[in-house]
Amino acid sequence: MIEGDAGKDGVAVEVHDVTVAYHRRPVLWDVDVLIPRGRLVAVVGPNGAGKSTLLKAILGLVPLASGRVEIFGHNLRGARGLLGYVPQRESVDWDFPVSAADVVLMGRYGRLGWIRRPGPEDRAAAETALRKVGMIEFARRQISQLSGGQQQRVFLARALAQDAALYLMDEPFAGVDASTERAIVDVLREMRAAGKTVVAVHHDLQTVPEYFDHVVMLNMRLVAAGPVADVFTRENLLKTYGGRLTMLEAAAEAVRAGA
Amino acid sequence: MNDLLRLITLQDATTRTVLLGAGLLGLAAGVVGTFAVLRRRALVGDAMAHAALPGVCLAYFVVGERSFGAFLLGALIAGLLGAWCIVLIRAHTRIKEDAAIGIVLASFFGLGIALSRIIQNRPSGNRAGLDTFIFGKAAGMTSADTRLIGITAVTIVALTYLLAREFGLLCFDRAFSASIGRRVILLDLILMTLIGVCVVIGLPAVGVVMTAALLIIPAAAARFWTDRLWVMILLGGLFGSLSGLLGVGVSALAPRLAAGPVVVLVAAGIFVVSLITAPTRGLLPASVRRWRLRRRIILQNLLRAMHEANERGEVEVTEAALAAKRAWTTDQLASVLARAARSGLVVHGPMGWRLTPRGVVEAAAVVRTHRLWELYLIEHAAIAPDHVDRDADQLEHILPPDVLARLEEQLAMRERLPPSPHAIPVYEGSAAHG
Numbered sequence: 001m002i003e004g005d006a007g008k009d010g011v012a013v014e015v016h017d018v019t020v021a022y023h024r025r026p027v028l029w030d031v032d033v034l035i036p037r038g039r040l041v042a043v044v045g046p047n048g049a050g051k052s053t054l055l056k057a058i059l060g061l062v063p064l065a066s067g068r069v070e071i072f073g074h075n076l077r078g079a080r081g082l083l084g085y086v087p088q089r090e091s092v093d094w095d096f097p098v099s100a101a102d103v104v105l106m107g108r109y110g111r112l113g114w115i116r117r118p119g120p121e122d123r124a125a126a127e128t129a130l131r132k133v134g135m136i137e138f139a140r141r142q143i144s145q146l147s148g149g150q151q152q153r154v155f156l157a158r159a160l161a162q163d164a165a166l167y168l169m170d171e172p173f174a175g176v177d178a179s180t181e182r183a184i185v186d187v188l189r190e191m192r193a194a195g196k197t198v199v200a201v202h203h204d205l206q207t208v209p210e211y212f213d214h215v216v217m218l219n220m221r222l223v224a225a226g227p228v229a230d231v232f233t234r235e236n237l238l239k240t241y242g243g244r245l246t247m248l249e250a251a252a253e254a255v256r257a258g259a
Numbered sequence: 260m261n262d263l264l265r266l267i268t269l270q271d272a273t274t275r276t277v278l279l280g281a282g283l284l285g286l287a288a289g290v291v292g293t294f295a296v297l298r299r300r301a302l303v304g305d306a307m308a309h310a311a312l313p314g315v316c317l318a319y320f321v322v323g324e325r326s327f328g329a330f331l332l333g334a335l336i337a338g339l340l341g342a343w344c345i346v347l348i349r350a351h352t353r354i355k356e357d358a359a360i361g362i363v364l365a366s367f368f369g370l371g372i373a374l375s376r377i378i379q380n381r382p383s384g385n386r387a388g389l390d391t392f393i394f395g396k397a398a399g400m401t402s403a404d405t406r407l408i409g410i411t412a413v414t415i416v417a418l419t420y421l422l423a424r425e426f427g428l429l430c431f432d433r434a435f436s437a438s439i440g441r442r443v444i445l446l447d448l449i450l451m452t453l454i455g456v457c458v459v460i461g462l463p464a465v466g467v468v469m470t471a472a473l474l475i476i477p478a479a480a481a482r483f484w485t486d487r488l489w490v491m492i493l494l495g496g497l498f499g500s501l502s503g504l505l506g507v508g509v510s511a512l513a514p515r516l517a518a519g520p521v522v523v524l525v526a527a528g529i530f531v532v533s534l535i536t537a538p539t540r541g542l543l544p545a546s547v548r549r550w551r552l553r554r555r556i557i558l559q560n561l562l563r564a565m566h567e568a569n570e571r572g573e574v575e576v577t578e579a580a581l582a583a584k585r586a587w588t589t590d591q592l593a594s595v596l597a598r599a600a601r602s603g604l605v606v607h608g609p610m611g612w613r614l615t616p617r618g619v620v621e622a623a624a625v626v627r628t629h630r631l632w633e634l635y636l637i638e639h640a641a642i643a644p645d646h647v648d649r650d651a652d653q654l655e656h657i658l659p660p661d662v663l664a665r666l667e668e669q670l671a672m673r674e675r676l677p678p679s680p681h682a683i684p685v686y687e688g689s690a691a692h693g
Contacts, residue, residue: 059438077440085438096297096431097488106428110439114425142486162439 011073012037012166012197013058018067020053026065027053029221035166036214037072038195040188042202042228045218046241051201052088054218055168058199059085071166081110084164086155088171094144100154101139104129107161122161129160132190134183149180156184167191169200173207185211208232273402274511280405280412281507282500284461285473285522287412289499290419291457292478293492294450297430302357303342303451305471306364308458310341312371312467315392319378325388327404327463334392334459341367342451368467395466395519396510408460415457416496418449426450427488464507466519476526477502483537502526557595560585562622563629565605565614566677569622577611623677630676631666638666 013035020028028050035041043051056062058069060076071079084107107129108122118126130136133153138146146154152172159167172184188198188211199216202208208215208228215232217223217240224231224239295304314337318329341363348359375389390396400408419426428436429446437443454474461470477498481491506522538544564584568576582592596612599605604618614622670676 056434061434061437080440083438085435087432087434087438091434092432097482097486097491098427098431099486102488103431106432106435109424109428109436109441114441115421117424158435168438 010037011035012039012071013199014070015054015058016068016070018054018057018069019065020050020057020062021065022053022062027220028057028218031067031218031222033216033222033225035197035199035216037197038192039197039213040192040211041197041199041214041216042208042212043199043216043218044202044205044208044240045223049219049240051218052170054216055085055170055199055201058168059083079166082165084159084162084167086159086167086169086172089148089152089155089174091170094146094151096143099140099142100135100146100150100157101126101130103143103154104139104157104161107158110162125163126157126161129157130154132160132187133157147177149176152176153180153183156187160187165196167196167198167200169198171201171203173200173202173204205237276402276405276409277400277511278504278508280400280409281464281503281518281522283409283412283416283503284464285477285499285501285503286496287415287419287457287499288461288470288473288503289477289481289495289497290416290492291450291453292474292499293481293488293495294419294423294426294430295454295474296478296482298426298447298450300451300454301471301475302360303345304454304458304474306345306360306367307338307342307455308462308467308470309364309371310344310367311335311338311459311462312392313337313367313374314340314371315389315462316371316374316378319389320374327401327407330392331407331459331462334462335455337367338455338459339452342455371467391466392462393467394517395462395464395469395522396517400463404463408464411456411460415453419453419492422446422449423489423492464503464518465522466517469519469523472523472526473499473502476523476530480526480530480533483533483540485539498526498529502529554598557591558599559625559629561595561599562604562614562618562625565612565618566622566626569614569619575608575610575613581612627677630670631663634666634670635662638669 011034013033015031015033015035018028018031019026027048031050031054043054045051053062057064058071060069069076072082074082104126105118105122108118108125112118112122127136127139130139133156135150135153135157138150138154143151143154152175156169156172159169173181176184188200191198192213200212202212209232212228214226215228216225217231217236219240224236292301292304295301311334314333314335315330316333317337318326318333321333322329344363345356345359348354348362349356354362372393375393378389425436425441425446428441429443429450433443436446457474458470461473465473478491478495480498481494484494485491502522502525505525507518509521510516510518533541535541535543561581564581565576567584568580573580578592578596581587581596582589587595596605599618600607603615604621605612606615607613667676
């Protein structure tokens with residue numbers, strides 16, 4: 001799938017022919033997609049379509065059964081410092097003994113290395129990030145005392161503190177209140193204005209055209225990818241969400257049985 | 260008595276070394292234990308301790324005599340092997356972690372016990388001192404042994420301090436740690452090894468069966484006192500070294516008492532005290548807070564009921580009328596009225612209870628806050644629940660001024676706005692009645 005408006009220079013991520021399997025069961029099949037630079041990109045698809053896995057494949061968090069990923073023309077090792085990640089909120093223990101400010105400061109660890117301690121400029125960056133998401137008054141709060149929306153903002157602030165060029169966000173809008181949703185959208189637009197690329201797994205199909213420029217429609221295979229106006233069509237949605245339990249599941253079963 | 264004096268005044272060089280070693284051991288266990296608990300590896304630590312026993316026995320077979328260094332090395336290898344078996348079982352079968360831990364712990368420990376019986380039935384076996392490894396016996400250790408334990412413990416603490424930030428991130432959010440390029444498998448391995456080394460140096464003093472307690476209990480107790488990782492590490496270390504010092508100290512006084520159980524009992528004592536009294540998370544302060552909150556809410560409900568009666572023109576309210584307003588038992592009502600009377604908020608008049616001038620002001624403030632809050636929840640809650648702290652009494656300190664002004668206007672229009680206790684400009688302009 002080649003974007004019409006994205007030449008090689010305008011590409012943030014090139015996912016080439018990627019297959020990922022967990023316990024021999026494929027979750028992503030031959031996915032080929034170009035993510036254009038400086039855009040807000042939604043990844044949509046039904047449960048189990050491999051949306052999170054696509055993000056993790058780009059980040060190198062899961063082994064690729066085949067294919068390769070290029071980020072701004074580099075391999076993963078060369079592009080590490082350009083990446084920011086917002087995992088699913090449910091993936092961590094929010095009773096952990098740290099404050100909101102501590103979590104945001106983790107966004108600076110990547111440039112610090114294993115031993116070096118965060119300095120004043122790191123603390124300043126963390127503070128700026130907390131301010132941007134409207135959480136500065138909650139900086140000293142232990143994270144379990146924050147609401148779901150506030151926790152999501154803290155995660156977003158941590159990503160801001162990373163000061164990356166490409167952000168991969170796993171369901172940043174899941175379970176947040178309306179004011180947080182608006183705050184996140186504002187931050188995403190600010191990021192786009194600063195030339196950053198954001199790829200976000202998104203569940204609310206209604207808001208895709210409002211919040212995002214591009215969309216990647218996924219159901220284990222790539223269904224469609226491109227500008228929202230071109231590919232976010234009823235036909236593609238049906239292809240993505242409709243025939244979920246038919247061909248691919250059967251094929252996956254066959255592969256598992258044969259292996 | 261003489262022994263006690265000698266112990267307390269640390270006259271005896273061996274006692275001094277043993278106590279220092281035990282304190283350092285406890286410190287290391289508490290510090291590393293913090294991460295064992297946060298990474299949910301506490302039981303793996305226990306499994307490693309049990310799995311270490313056959314290693315000690317095999318070391319005896321290889322060396323042929325009691326050799327402290329060789330015993331510890333054997334224990335470490337066997338312990339890590341046990342941990343590795345748990346990882347393998349979990350990764351390649353459908354058996355869950357708890358069952359895998361049980362299988363490895365019991366099998367290795369059984370093998371260890373069997374091997375130690377074989378050794379003890381040999382002519383020279385009694386001198387091997389293997390029994391001390393099962394329940395721990397500080398008195399049996401030489402100064403050289405203790406020095407080895409102390410130096411290792413200090414090394415563990417230093418390494419953990421250096422890597423504490425990385426361990427913290429690993430425990431909190433492993434995927435993020437990997438996403439910034441950290442080698443999380445290596446970090447996990449280092450943490451596991453530190454736990455293993457800590458368990459192994461604890462064996463001679465505390466014993467196979469109870470070493471893991473020194474790893475888990477001080478750290479778990481520390482969690483009750485703080486919401487800060489660094490404080491938790493410090494407290495875990497402090498509780499651990501207290502347990503080690505006191506436990507080994509008592510055991511040194513009464514040589515027939517094994518050190519292990521005493522150490523664990525001291526740690527458990529610290530845990531129970533923390534569980535009950537710790538101000539942040541302890542049970543007692545929490546129930547006191549709940550009790551105070553309930554008392555406050557009951558008093559506020561009384562004031563609201565009286566205020567509403569006043570709004571209907573009733574100046575004095577009978578107890579029967581108040582009881583009908585809320586689900587109060589007679590006792591509850593009597594007690595809250597007595598409390599309000601003691602605070603000078605209500606007095607008993609000829610017809611029933613009435614608000615004092617101070618009570619009127621207080622009741623108006625409560626009703627005002629309550630109604631504004633109610634209206635806020637109805638009108639604005641969908642927009643900004645994140646900016647509200649539900650426990651606070653003073654809405655004007657929480658809600659943005661423009662939101663508050665709008666709410667007050669709406670309430671005033673319905674003639675339901677009681678006066679503000681500290682009149683604020685917005686209110687002065689929008690409503691003039693009481």
